Amino acid sequence: IGACHLNECNYITHGNFQTLNMVLLLKKIMERIGLNPERLQIRFMSGAEANVFVESTNNFVKKIKELGPIGESEGIEKSELNARLAEVTKLVPYIKIVKNEKLGTRLEKEEEYDNFFTREEVDKLFEEIFSYYIDPQKCQACMTCARRCPVEAIISAKGEVHIIDQDKCIRCGSCFEACPPRFGAVTKITGDVPPPPPEGQRAIIKKAKEKEAA
Template sequence: MCSGRVDMGFVLRAFSNGIDGVFIGACHLGECNYITHGNYHTLNMVLLFKKIMEHIGLNPERLWMRFMSGAEANVFVESVNDFVKNVKAIGPLGTAEGIDPEELKSRLAGVKKLLPYIKVLKNEKLATRLTNPDEYEAFFTKNEIDEMFRDVASYYIDPAKCQACMTCARRCPVDAIISAKGQVHIIDQDKCIKCGTCFEACPPRFGAVTKIVGQPVPPPLPEDQRAIVRKAKEKEVA
């Protein structure tokens, strides 16, 4: 399989399943067999994920990427042997870092929830082709990653402004919006991937979707209070 197909989700899944280390072997940069140069993307992904590992308290040396050709069996064997020795020296995942198993599970789950957001936010950088190894360490900085996690936006539909037009619900890529005709829409915060599609899709004349950073999201309206009463009907009732 081309290393360009290795997604951050694959690496995260391995660690979430208790794997102590992940090794990625790739073609030499500039020597892609498929002319897609996906190994550059994978290199950037690894550099980013290492910083994410540091952020959640895991040793980034649990993730290795090494370049080699199909004819360099000796390089592959040496690299894998070195990797195994390295991981054994570090110790079991989480335990060696002093992280409680449940806490580690929670941290990894938090990263998983933000993966789509991270990919969108860092899309331009992930597509960059780094040619100088001296650039690797500083490509993603600690402050940049800390800020990325700190400034994660949440989205909330203001019940007073929502007109139940269902535009946001139709556009949501993960069906995170609970909607029904004539009812205030609700964003399921557990499903939401923070992509901001609903914020962009909501008609400007309504402006019902609010972007929230650094503050808790207000609780959703109870289901029996979500019915929208149109002004015309209010007059009829009066």
């Protein structure tokens, strides 16, 4: 990855700091899933430093050739590698949410890089994953969460309890934020997700209207 020198970004967002932090985090994730973290590198350079770009690219190509095909040189079968990468890909939105504040940190010194994210911290991301679940006793089938879901992971039908497809869910929290407070049907849970009501038993339980004050 090539990026502008830190503190020299032309944009007020200074996205190169966040990119650096993402690279540092991904290197730790690569270690966790058994991949050599040297397969991912970031170099800072300006548009006038063509020589730095060429040198960095050539050195990186040389390093990758030395390492060999991804997975194969690490002793990971192709099917297992694909499964591990799929797991990480699915967790990316979740990781960005959980680590949002830390990813925005500006690291000024290179000696801060190695221990910015710890292996224990990364292990926790994988082992303490939370899920979103729609409580069938509270859902009023308003379809608000389904309309807000960016990956269409919510199974919804008029008059029926909505269900989150856990295989599609990216844990972005959109449904949690969208669910009207008066219902509070979407909850955040850890561990196993309760099974959804079987088809034919998903009719919503209408909340009784509050009696008007006399």
